[in-house]
Amino acid sequence: MGNTAKPIGAGKTSFDLIDAEKFFSLVAPEAGSTLLDAACGPGRYTLFLAGRKVPDLRIVAVDVWEDGIRSLRNSLSSEKIEGVTAHVADISNRIPAEAAEIDLCLMATVVHDLIEAGTDRGALSEVCRVLKPNGRLAVVEFKKIEGPPGPPLAIRLSDVDLAAYLTPYGFEQETVEEIGPVLYLSVFRFPGPK
Numbered sequence: 001m002g003n004t005a006k007p008i009g010a011g012k013t014s015f016d017l018i019d020a021e022k023f024f025s026l027v028a029p030e031a032g033s034t035l036l037d038a039a040c041g042p043g044r045y046t047l048f049l050a051g052r053k054v055p056d057l058r059i060v061a062v063d064v065w066e067d068g069i070r071s072l073r074n075s076l077s078s079e080k081i082e083g084v085t086a087h088v089a090d091i092s093n094r095i096p097a098e099a100a101e102i103d104l105c106l107m108a109t110v111v112h113d114l115i116e117a118g119t120d121r122g123a124l125s126e127v128c129r130v131l132k133p134n135g136r137l138a139v140v141e142f143k144k145i146e147g148p149p150g151p152p153l154a155i156r157l158s159d160v161d162l163a164a165y166l167t168p169y170g171f172e173q174e175t176v177e178e179i180g181p182v183l184y185l186s187v188f189r190f191p192g193p194k
Helices: 021-026 044-051 064-077 109-117 119-130 157-167
Strands: 035-037 057-061 086-088 102-108 130-142 172-178 183-190
Touching: 021 044, 021 130, 021 172, 021 183, 035 044, 035 086, 035 119, 044 057, 044 064, 044 086, 057 130, 064 086, 064 130, 102 119, 109 119, 109 157, 119 130, 119 157, 130 157, 157 172, 157 183
Parallel strands: 035 057, 035 102, 057 086, 102 130
Antiparallel strands: 130 183, 172 183
């Protein structure tokens, strides 16, 4: 019935490799906003953001990997964290959110995996569907340098590659910052559907 197969990056997290305070200051979720953690895995970024106690922040965490969502739900329950919903869903088919519901979408070290799997177009179309006009997309990616850690060099995206990839979807790059020795964060504005 369910999907127990592990996606490419399942079980791995880049969260331990970032400067979490710098990440938070750049992502800067606003009070009363709705954040989507797309392909959240076990939810390390979700748990961190929920723990920052931004007033009335609502987080929608989504991953196709059932074990990751189960782990996140267990953490949310044991830590008594409210304001987060965790869904098993394939973001390349349907994100469980209404059109123009999301203020900020986080895609942490997932865009390169989506491209490699050939599911990137569906996922980005869904992100565009759920983002509000002038919503933001925050993308964490590995620098285009040899690892480990991280994926093979051949599938890594430089910040320039990432911007060129996202521009046809209507995204406008606002900032690019290093958030760790091997990772960067690029924040894009989405003016709205064309």
